[in-house]
Amino acid sequence: MKTTKKQETNTNFGSSQFIPPVAGGVSGSSSSYSSKRWSQAIAFTIFKLMSYAVVAILVLILGFIVSKGFQVISWDFLTKSPEEGMTKGGIYPAIVGTLYLVLGSSLFSFPIGIMSGIYMNEYATGNKIAAFIRIMTNNLSAVPSVVFGLFGMALFVNVMGFGDSIIAGSLTLGLLSLPLVIRTTEESLKAIDFSYREGSLALGATKLQTIWKVIMPMAFPNIITGLILSIGRVSGETAPILFTVAAYFLPKLPTSIFDQVMALPYHLYVITTSGTNIEISRGIAYGTALVLIFIVLLVNVIATILRDYFSRKVKM
Amino acid sequence: MKRFLEKFVEGALLISGSVTSITILLIIIFLFKEATGLFNSPVVEEGYVLAMNKSNPVKKLNSYQIKHIFDADITNWDEVGGKEEPIEVVRLSDLTNYYTEEELGADFENIPAKASELTASRPGIILFLPEQYIAKNFDGTLLSKETMQPGDFFGGTEWYPTASPSPQYGLLPLLLGTLWVSLGAILLSLPFGIAVSVYLAEIASMRIRNILKPLVELLAGIPSVVYGFFGLVVIVPFLQETFKLPVGETALAGSIVLGIMALPTIITVAEDAMRTVPRAIKEASLALGATHWQTIYRVIIPYSKSGITSAAVLGIGRAIGETMAVLMVTGNAAVIPHTLLEPVRTIPATIAAELGEAPVGSGHYEALFALGCILFLITLVISISIEFIGRKKY
Numbered sequence: 001m002k003t004t005k006k007q008e009t010n011t012n013f014g015s016s017q018f019i020p021p022v023a024g025g026v027s028g029s030s031s032s033y034s035s036k037r038w039s040q041a042i043a044f045t046i047f048k049l050m051s052y053a054v055v056a057i058l059v060l061i062l063g064f065i066v067s068k069g070f071q072v073i074s075w076d077f078l079t080k081s082p083e084e085g086m087t088k089g090g091i092y093p094a095i096v097g098t099l100y101l102v103l104g105s106s107l108f109s110f111p112i113g114i115m116s117g118i119y120m121n122e123y124a125t126g127n128k129i130a131a132f133i134r135i136m137t138n139n140l141s142a143v144p145s146v147v148f149g150l151f152g153m154a155l156f157v158n159v160m161g162f163g164d165s166i167i168a169g170s171l172t173l174g175l176l177s178l179p180l181v182i183r184t185t186e187e188s189l190k191a192i193d194f195s196y197r198e199g200s201l202a203l204g205a206t207k208l209q210t211i212w213k214v215i216m217p218m219a220f221p222n223i224i225t226g227l228i229l230s231i232g233r234v235s236g237e238t239a240p241i242l243f244t245v246a247a248y249f250l251p252k253l254p255t256s257i258f259d260q261v262m263a264l265p266y267h268l269y270v271i272t273t274s275g276t277n278i279e280i281s282r283g284i285a286y287g288t289a290l291v292l293i294f295i296v297l298l299v300n301v302i303a304t305i306l307r308d309y310f311s312r313k314v315k316m
Numbered sequence: 317m318k319r320f321l322e323k324f325v326e327g328a329l330l331i332s333g334s335v336t337s338i339t340i341l342l343i344i345i346f347l348f349k350e351a352t353g354l355f356n357s358p359v360v361e362e363g364y365v366l367a368m369n370k371s372n373p374v375k376k377l378n379s380y381q382i383k384h385i386f387d388a389d390i391t392n393w394d395e396v397g398g399k400e401e402p403i404e405v406v407r408l409s410d411l412t413n414y415y416t417e418e419e420l421g422a423d424f425e426n427i428p429a430k431a432s433e434l435t436a437s438r439p440g441i442i443l444f445l446p447e448q449y450i451a452k453n454f455d456g457t458l459l460s461k462e463t464m465q466p467g468d469f470f471g472g473t474e475w476y477p478t479a480s481p482s483p484q485y486g487l488l489p490l491l492l493g494t495l496w497v498s499l500g501a502i503l504l505s506l507p508f509g510i511a512v513s514v515y516l517a518e519i520a521s522m523r524i525r526n527i528l529k530p531l532v533e534l535l536a537g538i539p540s541v542v543y544g545f546f547g548l549v550v551i552v553p554f555l556q557e558t559f560k561l562p563v564g565e566t567a568l569a570g571s572i573v574l575g576i577m578a579l580p581t582i583i584t585v586a587e588d589a590m591r592t593v594p595r596a597i598k599e600a601s602l603a604l605g606a607t608h609w610q611t612i613y614r615v616i617i618p619y620s621k622s623g624i625t626s627a628a629v630l631g632i633g634r635a636i637g638e639t640m641a642v643l644m645v646t647g648n649a650a651v652i653p654h655t656l657l658e659p660v661r662t663i664p665a666t667i668a669a670e671l672g673e674a675p676v677g678s679g680h681y682e683a684l685f686a687l688g689c690i691l692f693l694i695t696l697v698i699s700i701s702i703e704f705i706g707r708k709k710y
Contacts, residue, residue: 040609044519050511051520051528054583057576058535061546115332123326124333135703136337142699143343143692144637146664150671150688154346158676175339182336208322229537236539239639239664243671265541265640272545273644282549289542296537300530 062293069290072283078291081251082284091288096253097261098235098295101245104170104257105234109177110227117185117223122211141179146239148176153243165258169245176240177230184226188219221310225303232299236292238265264292347692350685354469354485357679359462361481365450366459367435367443374398375457379468382482385442393440401440408445424449432456444481464679469686475650475661477670477680485683487690489652493567493660496653497642498635500571501578506628508575509582510617513627516583517590518612536580544644547573552645559657565647568656573641578631585630589623590616626702633698637691639664663687 076090083089116133124130152172162168192215200210238246246266254261268288271281359379360366366382368374374396377385384390385403393401411420411427414434420426428451435443435456443456450458464485472486512532516525548565551572556564593616601611617624647659648669667684674680 036607036610040607043609043613047511047515047519050508051515054508054512054535054579055528055531058531061538061543061576064546064550065542112332112335115329116335119326119329119333123329129330129333133333133337136340138703139696139699140336140340142633142637142695143340144639144664144695146637146639146667147343147347147688147692147695150667150685151343151346153671154350154685155342159346178336178339206318206322208325232537236537236541238539238541239668242668265539268541268545269640269644272548285545289545292539292542296534296539300534300537304530 065286065289065293068286069293072287073290077284077287082249091262091264091267091284091291093250093253094262094264094267094288095291097246098264100166100254100261101169101173101241101263102231102235104166105173105177106227106231108171108174109181109230112174113178113181114185114223117182117189118211118216120182121186121189122207122215137179137182140175141183144239145176145237148172148240149243151175152240157244162258164243164245164247164260166245166254166261167257169241169261169263170257172240172244173234173237176237177234180230180233181227184230185219185223188222188226189215191222192218221307224310225307228299228303228306232296235295235299236265238263238269241266264288264295268292343692347685347689350682351689353677354679354682354686355464355466357464357682359464359468359482360444360459361483362678363447364481365445365447366481367431367441367445367450367454368457368459369435369439369441370456371439372398372401372457376462377459378462378465379482379484380472380474380486383474383476383479383484386444386481403442404438404440406434406441406443408449428454469683473652475666477674477683483679483683485679485686487687489650490661490663490666490687491690492652493646493650494636494662494664496567496656496660497570497574497646497662498632500567500656501574501635502628502632504571504575505578505582505631509579509627509631510586510624512579512583513586513590514612514617517587518608518616532580532583535576536584540577540638541640541644543573543577544641547641547645555657561657563647563659565645565659566657567646567653567660570642570646570660570662571656573645574635574638577638577641578634581634582627582631585627586620586624589620589627592623593619622705626705629698629702629705633695633702636662636698637664637695639668643668663691667691 078090078095079092080090081093082091116137120130120133124133149172152168152175156162156168156171157164160168196214196218197210200214201207205213241263245260246263247260248262248270250260250262268285271288272278272285359377359382366377372393374393377396381390381396385396386405388405390396391403393399393403406414408427411430411434415430420430427445427449431443431445431449432451432453432455435441435454441456469485469487471488472484473488474484474486475489476484512528516528516532520528547569552564552569554564555561555566555569597615597619598611601615602608606614642662643665646662646665648661648665649659650661650666651658653660667687670680671684674684
């Protein structure tokens, strides 16, 4: 009896050599053996088809938005302000606004996230504080984004009096991405073999020197990849900025961190649901969606390239 | 000097580490502080009062009863615990039915006196007036100090935050809407999620896995507003055509979009769980003559049951908290849903859609924060239960 092709290609398991090559190993009769084979073939085909269906969904979504969006994208679309009730013109202020928000939230979440990741893995290893922080970080990462929006509105906009502003939005987004940054840092540090730390300490380096000169340079590639992926997430978030920074229409660029800005995801939301003329704005919506998708793709590609680049460098 | 620097850095790192805990604490404080304000907010629209005849034994009305009295669904006092007496609803504009314009005065300066007189003379009256028209020696029972009760919120079946004279902040339609959409989503995505994770963990070759895995991660990276947009322009019209619906924005549309969005979470967690199955157990099964497929469904899936459960629960958690995509495709009708083909409104969508219009500090604003609390508590329960599931290995 021939083994199926799928099993031959199965490298992570290597099961085929364990299956009795002759019929009836346990079950006795050859007919039940072949029915076993059949049910396996059918089940595997179903799994394969369902997996490809998921890929097809992704291709459908991306393909749809890319094909519709490409007809709209032009240099003017990317560099001009919206005109005539957002039925014409471009999305330049929204792109700039999203960049500001990404920058602002990164300035907040990267240092704090990396530092708390270091604390959890290097200083508080295995003790109660680390366990507590880890539980809290997990809880924070499970908090829905709209709750961050509520919280940001109550704390930064109203109590601290920032109003709808870049700083309020950036802090809200920063808190949202903090768990991701912490987890990335912690995982990257955890992957480094303990002997490096011992080696450095044995040479007389202090703990801080060990972290700064030995551990961080090694963990850097993985950390940077995680940070870049968190940028992708922040740039697409809508709910947290609804009430903390996003402006419906604002052709001017912001001049200070206390100004409102337009942002790409919010722009896409308003022109698809509540624009002055939804039908005419549809083209702009496709374009905006494409720009958002493009940012996500770009971020993923950059992260992959950087990871490869650094890991090659570290090995040498 | 060196020691001081070491200590200083450690302190700074500890402070950074505590930021997430402080944030959780602040979220709880702010959300609950604003939300409890709801139960101090008046039942009647702010700046207005309800007045009744003194002889009326009914001294309290909750917001639900008030709304239905003014909608003429309740027409007799005995329905709200009073005497057998028809209810006579009088608004400010109705006063002209009882008094001529001369009697009310050119500048309506006589309204306070007349309102008092009218209330005293009619046993079945319920009068709805702005506060400034209530005389000091008003002859009747005033319903101005009544506040929202927890029952009005948790047991309320209607969500009409702008209803007059009594806004309705009923949680149930929104909670049920959220659960319908999320459960629908998980029912759609769980079979696919498990199938893909089995395929990735056990069946696919390394080469195919290296292609599929980044694609699944890409699915997780697409912003929710883009999913919402895609749902609105593709899935909603498709459902409308297929089921011949008056509107395509339904709970089912939300479930489909959320199902797609929950896929990466489910796949990643379930696949990780299947990969942790010890090689020895798999090999033992194969050595007994089981086929690869028998090993998968008799050994690997039962062994990674807790991981698959975590995946499903995490997926539900993501679906419950998802805002923008749902807001764009579910139609946002705040009614208790009966089928998946009706418009529904979820808790996050309600917050996102209404917070911009609710004046800061109003009952509506506080009610939205109360919704935020509910959402926060649900996700907290979910992350705690995942911790629990993860610990219990068998």
